[in-house]
Every structure is written in C-alpha cells, then in structure tokens.
Amino acid sequence: MDAGIENHAEYYVHELSSPSATGLCAEMLGVADEACRAGDFDLAAEIYTSQLAELEHTDRGLLLRKADALARGGRIADALDSYCIAANLQALRPDELQILVEVIAHTIRTKEHSDIKTISVASTSESRCFESDEIDEEQNLDLFSCYLCKCLLTEPTSLVCGHTFCKRCLEDDLVKECRSCRLKTNKSPRQFSVDGLRVNVIISGLIGKWFNSESKARRYWSEGEGLWKKMDLSNAILKFNTAIELEPCECRLLARRAELFMEMKNFGQAIKDADTMCRLRPLWPKAHYIKAAAFRSAGRNEEALQEYFCCLALKSDWIAVKLEAQKILSHMVSSVFVTDGLATSMQPLPAGPSSRIKPSFLLSSLHSSLPRDRAKEGCSKEPTLSCSKFKDGNSSILPRSENMNSGLSSPFVQPVLKRKWTEDAKGFEPPNKQLKEDNASSCKTLPTFSGARQVPSQLLDSADFECSLCMRLFYEPVTTPCGHTFCLKCLERCLDHNPNCPLCKENLSEYLATRAYNKTLLMEELLQRYFCDELAERRKVHEEEMTELSNLNLEVPIFVCTMAFPTIPCPLHVFEPRYRLMIRRSMETGTKQFGMCIADELKGFADHGCMLEVRDVKFFPDGRSVVDTIGIARFKVLCHGQRDGYHTAQIEYLEDKKVEGEELTELVKLHDSVYDQALGWFTSLKDDMKNQIISHFGHLPVKESDPQGNPNGPAWCWWLLAVLPLENKAQLTILAMNALKDRLVAIRRVLIFVTRKRPR
Template identity: 60%
Template sequence: MEVEMLVHPLSHPSAPGICPEMLEVAEEATRAGDFSLAAEIYSSQLADLQQPDRGLCLRKADSLVRAGRISEALDSYCSAASLGKLRPEELPLLVESIARGLREKEPGLRSAAGGEEDEDAEWGSTENDRLDLFSCGLCRCLLHEPSTVECGHTFCRRCLEPDTVTDCVHCKRALARKDGLPNGRRLDVVLGGLLDKLFPNESRARRLWIDGEVLRQSRNLTEALQKYDEAVELAPSTGRLLCQRAELHMEMNNVSRAVQDASSLCQIKPLWPKAHYLKATTLSKASRNDEALQEYFLCVALKPNWTKVRLEAQKVLAELFSSVFENQDIPTPLHPLQGGVASRPIKPPALLRTLRPLTQKPASSSQESDTSMTKSALPDESSSSPWKLSAPVAEGSGTNSKSLADVLASVPAPPTGLKRKQSDDSFFNPPSKHLKCGESSSVKLAPACGGRVVPADLLDSGDLECSLCMRLFYEPVATPCGHTFCLKCLERCLDHNPNCPLCKENLSEFLSTRGYNKTLLMEAVLQRYLASELEERKKIHEEEMKELSNLNQEVPIFICTMAFPTIPCPLHVFEPRYRLMIRRSMETGTKQFGMCIADELKGFADYGCMLEVQDVKFFPDGRSVVETIGVSRFKVLSHGQRDGYHTAKIEYLEDKKVEGEELVELLKLHDAVYEQASNWFTSLKDNMKTQIVSHFGHLPSKDPDPQSSGSGPAWCWWLLAVLPLENRAQLTILSMSALKDRLLAIRKVLIFVMRKRPR
C-alpha cells in the first residue's frame, strides 16, 4: 500500500538560511521519485541553519525512508524528537516501509498478505486458516453438535440458533427461521457420533470451550477460565481457543499469562494477523512497547489495509522515539560546522536499546564518545539471534531477544527505478537467516488445509451404514429429526408412512417439500476415507439402475385402465408400490412404464400400452398426479413382480404395412372411416363435445400416410378412447397388428353407436 507524500510544516518558514526555491526542488524530486536528492537538499538546508528546524528534520527523515536509508532516517527522526515530541501521524512512511520490507524479504508474509480484505476486520485470512472437512463454516472450529440444514451443509447447532444466520454461507440458500422449526435445529446423530469417535480430545475440548464462553458472557470469569484451562490441556494447538483465553486473561488483568498465550498463538498460527495483534496488545499492556511494536509491524505486513493497527504502530513508535527525551537535558545541537558533541543527533541509551545500530561501519572519532556512553546499555551482539517470524519471546525477560533493529535491518530499498548515491546503508547486513518456505524454523507453519488427521484404524464402513438397508450410505440424507438414511431407502419408507423409521417423528412437512438434499459432509467423508467401499456400493446401485432401465426384460406395469398411443393419460398415484415405480422410472431416465387393465387369472392383461411421464406434481402427503401420454403398444410375454409392483417381459407391437392394391384399398377405407368418425363427433351435443375436448383434445386431423407410424393414425386411438366401449372390446382392437382390421372394427362400432343414438 502506497502512503501519500507528507509535507511537514516548517517551524520557521522564513528563518534565515531556509531557501523556499530549494524546498520546492526537494518536493519536486520527491514527486519524481528521486528521494536521495530530496534528502540531500534537506540536509543542506539544515546545515545552513544556526538552530535545527523540526519540520526539515522530518522531511529529511521521510525522504531517507523512501530511499531505503533507514539508519540515517533514524538519526533525523531522533533529531526531530529532540526538538518536539513525535506525533503518530508523522510516522506513516516509516511504519509502511518497515512492513513492506518484511513482506518483500519473507515469502510467507508476502503470500499471506491480504490487501483486499475489510480494513477494520481483525480476524484476517491466511492459508493455514482455511476450513478443513470437519470445521464449521460459521465459527471455523471443529463441528460441535453438528446440524445439517435444508441445503445439505452442516454447521454447529449453536451457530445456527441466532436468527441472524439467514443464508447458508456455502451455497447462499435461504435457511428456515427458528420459529418455523417446531423443535428447533436437531443434532445430526451419525455425524455427532463420528466426530466424537475421530476427535475425542478436541470434541471434549470444544464442549468445555463453549461452556467457558457461556460462563464468560455471564461474567463468571473464574469458572470460565477453569473451563478454558481444561480445554487447552486437551487441545493445546487450537488457535482460537488460545486467543479467547488470552483475551480472558486480559479481562482478569492476568497480563503475564495473556502474553504467554499470545506468544503460543503466534507460534501455532504465525501468519494469522489476529494472533500478532493480540500479542501486541498484551505486550503493550505489560509495558513492553518495543516488543509490541514488532508485532504491530507484522500485523501491517500481513494485512496492509488494517488501518487500526497501522495507527497503533505509529502511536507506539512515536512514544519510543519521543519518550526517551522526556525528563532529560538534551543539549541544543550546534551548527554542524562548529563541531563538538552536538555535531550529530544523539540517540539516548533507552532508544538505542530498542533500535540497535543497523550498520557495522567503524565508529569515527566523533562517534566514539556517543558509543562509549551507551555501550553498557546495548545488548550483546554475539548473543543476539536472527529475527524470525515465529521466534518466541521469553516470558518475563528484561530485554528483547529480537530488537526492532533486526526488523529494520531487513528492509530493502524501495524499487524506485532511480540510481541512488552510496549511503551508510550500503554497509549494513540483514539478518543471516530469514524464515523461508521449505526451510526449518523454530516453529513450523500450520498445514495449509487445517490438518486434522483421521487415524486409518478408527473409521470403518460399519460407522456409516444405513439402518434400513444395512449397507454403506449411498446418497445420504439427514431428516429434520437428525437421523441419516440412504436417499432411496428413506423415500421408500416415506411411501408407506410419513414418520421417521427410527424415532417415529412425523416428517409430513419434510415429505411435502421433497427437500431430500444429500448431506454433503457425510458424502465427503465417504469419498475421502471409504473410497473403495463407496465405489463398490456405487456399482451395486448402478447395476440396479441398469436392470430397472431395461424396458424389455423387466418393464414396470401399472394396473389401472386402458391407455392408447398418442393419447394423454393422467394418473392419481397414491399406493406406495406405484410411488416407488413412478420414482424409479424418473431416476433411471426412461420416464416410461407399461399400463394394463386387470385380469382375474393373470393379474393383468396380455396387451397394454407404454406411457411416458411428462410431469409429476407431488402433494404434501406423498400422493402425486402424473401427467403421461401413450407411446407404443406391447404384448406381455411373461409376468413378474419387483418390490411390490408388477413387471413384465414384453415385445412391442407394430402394424404390418401393405403395398399395391392393398394399400389403395386401405387408403379408401381409411378416408371413409375418418369421414364417418367426423360426422359422428359433429352430431354430438355441445356439452358432450366440450367434455371430450377438455379431456382428450380435438379430433386429430387425417394422416396423409396412415402407415407412417407403427401404431397407425392418431385419430384412430383418439376415437377408440372416446367411444363408449368396454375395456375388453378396446383391448381387442389395441392388440390388432393390421390397420385394416382396426379400421373395420372401428367402423362397426360407429355404425352401432349411431344406430343406438336417440332421435
């Protein structure tokens, strides 16, 4: 993130020695990116003054920061601080430069930095913060009392209880409100037991953790802390648990323990901005501002848009720069050409203890007195360890094991594209080691996907068996009462009874919505950990579907009424066996079944018509209205049964085609019978014609080629459906395989009907 150019006001804009034209040149150089030139101009202006100007010192410091000359910049900031207390808003460039340097030097920081996130959000997001299979999408912790919602996703029941959760965070589907669920959200029994088995310690810790949260909300902090302590003992590497316990310690003024928890949290989640923010807060509360500042820098490096933390870092840095000059008698710097002790800015011992020298350049004679003055206050260089992202801070230590200078030393020059002059920073060496991807460190980064490991010997297919078919779950569905079944098993049970097969809770509303969405977590567990068993289960299902889709060997038969090719046949389905039959015809994709009339001896007639499903409308109680249309005729070769409904092995019937003189004779007969049928329909009363048209439609037009279809002209079947004939007579005509015979039979019926019609 780029910081806008700051122009600090001069203390004495018209003081002798200050050249406005040179200041304008310096500002133009800054806008052009030549920060070293701007710094040199500000230095020359300061050299011409009898008394140093605070505004010029700050301008010079900012230019040096932009040029990457950090150690020189610190001198200028110290000069400004000696003239007047630094304010946080005067240090954004230094903070941003340090954070940018950390990102450029540390690959982990660079990849984890989330610049597009909400700048006021504290949680952040890193690779090691991704959800794993068993985490709740709302609280991002291990599922506790898992509850599967209507869309098939699973969350903690506790997370779903507030009505503020209106949509699924995964699929954005609207969720049922709490008041719309008579018994509220229910525990998914199978998943709950599975989580307790696979992660016993973490599950127990999660329960204690939640108990602690409840106690904390009721301000029973002592008992809440006991719950947190027990939970941490069971699951010591749970980041958010440590985070909450650290916050609780802060509430109870247990600052040292809060620092310990925050430090542990940073080791567990080194790329989590919230962890470093929490540690910075605890260190600040413990008055360890130099260490807190480093954590603030890490926060800004990880999350550049976090305005709140940038301001905190500027505030602490300003205090470190300025507080060391309070209550100290600092001699007024003399003109640089006059020499003496004041010929360069003085860094008091307290500040040097925090900002360790960045260069190893040999001290000049003018520096020796300053160095000797502060030597006893500096940490031992030989004992200092390289700065690492996850290096812990020893609790209670009086000095900082990783000073701010280590952080500053790793800051590279910004890529301005301009060649700068040699400066003091050409001497400094960055820390000898940096935390890099793939290299070992004192604390390793958390795995990218959460990393919960399921022991291979803990999970077996017996844990995930349907209680109805006693086989591995296939397309598992959770009911509102929390029980899980195979989709097909559940549907078959609800065909007979609208109650849960296990707890007998009424599922009429669930049945009416047809909300049979698969439990996605259960499906994912099966695919990941029982892949071979699931593949075998899938093969069995596919074989069953293949067998059911064979419309020759085992055709499902609906025993009801006469049906004819091309004629609509609406059905009211309420028997469980036919519910199953219709559903299977849809699932296999054939959308077809046979229709036959009953037969006292054989069960159903030897001839029938195949129907194709065009639409299905379900009622809340499981009944349905099925819109079908006749497709083709068939002859039954053998009778059978399957799962309660009838089946048949069939062969399809087609009219025998004729040619020559037989065709000429057939066409004449066809035209004559059609004319006779049209006259009969026209002669009917209006109310009768209206009823026929509303149910069967208008009389189809005459076919130019009556042999174009294997079932013959459509108007013949329309007429056969509306003529007042018994089923047996209709069946006889349906079974005919010669169009001529069918036309002759229809003509006889028309003659008979027209003679019997009242005059």
C-alpha cells in the same frame, strides 16, 4: 498519492506561505519529487536537507517529507532523527508515520522470507508449516473442521443443504441461511431456528471415537464460551484450563483463553498464552496480534509495537493493526521531548524469545550497537538534537542502517531495489532450530498444521457407515432434520409410506415437502477417503440395479389403472407408495417410461397395454404427484411379474401389418370414409361437450395422407377411441388389433351405434 505523503504535502503547502519558508526553492523541490518518483530517495533526502539548511526556522512539513524519503530509502535511523525533530516542533499524528510503519513491516517480511528460504536444513513438515500458515486459513480446513469457527466440529449439525457445522456456531451465527451454499430459509425454515437444530448422530459418534481427546477439549471449550457469555468468568476460565490440559497445542483455544485473561485483567497470563501461540504457529498473524494486545493492555508499548510489526509483516493489509502501530510509534517518538526540554528515558525493545520470527529490522535499528555512519551528514546544515533517549555512549541506540532498502512501493514510482540488506546474518537464528527448542518446554508433539487431521487406522470400521434400513454401506447418504442418516433411496422409500423418521418417528412432513434430499457432504467425503474400495463395490451394485431397472425389454414397470393410447395425453395422480417408487425410478434411470394396463381379476393386469412417456412431474408437499404422460407404443404382455410392490412385465411391441396393391387402395378409401364419419359425429356434438373433449384430449388430429406411415396407425384413430363412450374391454380389444383395416371397421361400427343412440 500515499496518505502519509499527502498529509505531509498539505502541511508543506501551508508552510510555504509562512515567513520561514521564504528560502525554499520550488525548482529544487520539484527535482526532489522527481527523484522520489524515480526511486532515488537518497537524492531526494539530500535536496530536502539542503533546503532545510537555507531556512531560518525549521519547516516541519518539509522535515516530514525528508523523513519519509529516508525511510523509503532504507535509512530508518536517519528517518527517526528527522521524525523526532518534527515531533519537537509539534507532536506527531499517527497518520504522519504511515510510511515508516509500512517500510518497517515490509522490510521484516522481506527479510524473514529471504532468511527462511536460505535455510537448507528445513524439514519437510516444517516447510509445510511455513507454507500453510501463509495460505488463507479457510483453504487449510480439513474435513473435520467447522467452516464457521475453523475448529473441530462440536455437536456437528447437518443442514438440509448437506453442509455440516457446529451446533453452537449455528446458534451464534443464525443468519437465516447456510454460510457455505447460501440456502435460504424459505427452503428449510425449521432447521434455521434454534429449536430445529439437531446433532448428526453418526458424525458426532465418529468424531468422538476418532478424536476423543480433542473432542472432549472442544466440549469444555464450548461450555467455557457459554459461561463467558453469562459473564461467569471464574468458572469459564476453569473450563478453558481443563480444555487446554487435554489439548495444550490447540492455538485457537489458547487464543480464546488469552482473550478471556485480558477481560479478567490478568495480562501476565494472557502474555504467556500468546507467547505459546507464537512458538507453536509463528506465522499466524492472530497469535502476534493477541500478544500485542496483551502487551498494550499491560502498558508495555514497546513490546506491543514489536508484535504489531510482526502482524503487518505477515498480513500487510491489516488496517487496524497498522493504525495501532502508528499510534504507539507516534507516542514513542513524540515522548522523547518534554516541556522542560529534557529527554525522557526510553529503554530499547527487548528481543524476547516469544516468536520464531524476530523483527530483524527492529533488532538492528532500535537496539543494535552498530555505529552510526555520519559520512552522509557532513554536508547537512540541518539543526540536530542531542537526545539521550537514542544515545548510548559513542554508539547510537537508533543507528543508521546504510545501504538498506525496504522494497516498499513508492506512491510516486515502482520500487527500485538499488540497495541490499547488510545486517549480519549471524543475528538471525535458523527458525527450525529455534522452533524445536522453544516447543520442547511447552508440548511434546507439535502439529504440522498441514491442514488435515489423521484418523487412526485401527479405529476405522465400515460398520460405522452402515445404513440402518438396508444394512449396507451408505450410498448417497442424507441426513434428516432430526439428525439421522440414511441412504437416499432408503429414506425416499420409507417416506413414501410414512412421513416420519424411521428411527425416532419424528414427523418429517416439512422436510418431505421441500424435496430437499441433499447428500450430507461430510459423510460422502469420509466414505470416499477411508472406504474407497467398499464404496466402489456399493456403487457397482447400485449401478447394476439401475441398469436392470432401465432395461425395458426384460422388465417393464406396469401402472395398473386405466386405458391409454398412442399419441394421447394421459395425466396421472400418483399417491400409492408403490407407484411413487415406480415413477421415481423411471425418472432416475432416465427411461422416463412405464407401461399402462387395465386391471384383470385373475392375472392382476391385462395382456395388452400402452407404453407411456413422462413429460413432467409435479410433487405435492405430502409426497403425492401429478405426472403428465403421453402414449408412445402398444405392447403385448409375455410374462407377468412384480418388483418391490409394483407390477412388472416382459413385453413385445405391437405394430400394424402393412398391405399393398388393391388392399392398400381399399384401406385408403376405408380410412378416408371413417375419418369423414368421425369428423361429422364430432361436429354434431353440442358446444359444451366439444369444449370438454378439446380441453382434455385436444382437437381431432388431421387426416394423414399415408395411413400406414406410423406403426401404430393414424393418430386420429386413437384420439377417437379415447373420446368415444366405450367400455375398457371394448377399447382393449381394438388396442390389441394389429391390422388397421380391422380397427377402422370396429371404429365405424361404434360411430354408427353412438350416432343412432344419441338423444335428439
């Protein structure tokens, strides 16, 4: 049940037990309730009227229910009469006028929407103005607006997550996380402290270049906010005045100056600023709210009420405004009567030119000269009051607006729109025409508020978007905590060598430890919007580089370190900058492979090696990493090379030659014999040595039924070769063999040798 009706019902139930309620008919009241549920509010009002006529003393609760029914039926003037009579019995509480306020606000909204849609001469930009103001403002922000203050970015600061805000907004709204992506401080603790906030150098320069006037105004505005916090109001207002001279049509700036004027008790100037806002953005609820607050502070309650209704028409769920409207309206209705029985003087609400949206219902209901329609009052025996406050000769200052339905949903029933608005359309001035006339005196150019600032084409220069490291257009731009922007790959390569910013030399060890190289989203969007062709060409070059790096037939990255064998794990500790780059590229290209060779004094690395596949990478805060790899195939080096500091090679893969017939039979016998010999050797080892081998290389693989099933030969051979105490050169010789028989013979010789040399 609606709160207002619930209050009235409680009051009514209480009144039924009083002597004055003895004449009430419960059945008729039930019919009235059913009529309300069915949307027939006129019938409900007539029943309430007839019931009131049967009473010796007027029942206030029933009178309020009648008033609510009249209001919801669109007969606001009649409803006001009933509310006034109830107020004469006892002052109205604000919550008792909830339905009246909702009806009026809903009617204004419905009326103005209908009128605006019928204006065929509306321009495209003005239509966008209406539509954009109806949308949630966060959806209307352009690239250059701060998510927090909704204004042009001032001292733009990019967090490590990639989102950019005003520096002052981050300082004022320090919530230990990004307000866009909710990045927590444990991922970037330094940047969420005030001392860690640094301005993005590139974006700051671009905004100053592209939006010079607005940028200057925002700086003065920001300075004024700082002085305001220090309660230096006189100097703060000077900063605001300077800012508005630069940007006279910035509504948010006007709103803040109006609020500052109110704090300085200069309500006249606050009203002027609010009036300007309402002309510039007539569909912005906050503009009407500030204007209402200024009127209220100045003691002009009737005008404040008018603006509160505009707020509710634009934003029906604004509870605080609804309560303020109810308070003012209850005071206005209750103040009709004074203790000596004489009516006070109430002036009609002035229409005023302050807003394009005029509260049409108030204009027709609160100060229209339309005559009352008393036809429906003939059967009423309800006591009436002669109130000069609502009279003007033979006309009523509060006329009944018959045949008018607000369309507000009933707490009992869905709205039944049986009546139509009958106000003379001539009383409503086309909003586009009025908007142009009102704005002529305030500013020369009215923003369209279409949600996008336009960058002058002559100020666009791709040189402003060049990375200072590679001197090419930014690709995947990232911004360091010190405020400098680089290509992601360029920055990573620099941090491989030194954990300091390449430009300002500030230590970035903490940034390096987080591995939070997130793209600066604003820079990325600017590139896509204004340098689409250049970015496409830059992306093409990058993709060609990645394709070249991923071709493991033409150029294989070579890690020069130790011996590696097929099927055998090979954990690596990577700390050299060149190998950091090599491992990173192998992951980025998706190959996750590179070659492993031992060093060679003449050639740089040996002519044979093993391809490794990355299974996992764990990074340390200082940039080092532990890479878990496993051998997958042998290769022969055809050509040695280098790339960006690390070795490369053109290779061909090695495979064992297969044999058949008697050779295969002999090979199987040799295979089984050497395996049994290897198993005996491993079994004879001491337990501590066996445990060390197993922890590092795993258990001895099982004997395979087909020794030629794998192009690289049986896995147990490579396991044994890895654990046997052999020099690298001897291991390399066996690795390069492409005949399984030769490899088995070599392993048997080694087993015989180590068995004889083993201490007893």
